[in-house]
Amino acid sequence: MIQIILCEDEREFLAKITGEVLDWKAMRGHQDVLVQSFASAEERGLSCDLLFLDICMPDGLNGYELAQRIRETNQRMQIVFVSNSMEFWREGYTVNALRYFTKPVTRQQLFEVLDLVYAQTGALAGEY
Numbered sequence: 001m002i003q004i005i006l007c008e009d010e011r012e013f014l015a016k017i018t019g020e021v022l023d024w025k026a027m028r029g030h031q032d033v034l035v036q037s038f039a040s041a042e043e044r045g046l047s048c049d050l051l052f053l054d055i056c057m058p059d060g061l062n063g064y065e066l067a068q069r070i071r072e073t074n075q076r077m078q079i080v081f082v083s084n085s086m087e088f089w090r091e092g093y094t095v096n097a098l099r100y101f102t103k104p105v106t107r108q109q110l111f112e113v114l115d116l117v118y119a120q121t122g123a124l125a126g127e128y
Contacts, residue, residue: 002030002121003048004114006037007066008082009057013103014039017052017082020107024114033118041066048077050117055083064088067095078117 004021008014018037025033038046041053041061051070055063067079080099081092092100099113 001032001034002050002118003034003036004050004052005046005048006035006052007039007041007046007063008037008052008054009039010054011039017105017110020105020110021052021114023107024111028115028118030118046070047074049121050078050080050114052080052082055081055088056085064091064095067097071095078120080113 006014006018006021008017014037018035021035024030025035036048041057041063046066053063053067057063061069063081063083067081070077070079075096078098079092079095080101081088081097082101082103082105084103086100086102089100098117099109101109
């Protein structure tokens, strides 16, 4: 099972990007993909193979801080930052982010990164 989590405080964008990921899953026939969405970085149990993470969140923990916490215990999780701003792109390197997308994210950008992570994670699935 491959797990994808989307963490985004803008509900309309969260619904749109979740829909795109579910479209990718259906189009590729990946029945082994679980997709979850959260509106806050404060959610607990964010354990997954691929995390789409908004950087700027109004309440509590921001996406960069959450990525730092994740990296303390998990180096394998792929993190893709999604933001309205390019302000924090450099910080993405310090937590080994796979990509840094600015909103709006295109379907092509999403599908490319989903295909990449699926191919990498599928090859590693036997190692867990």
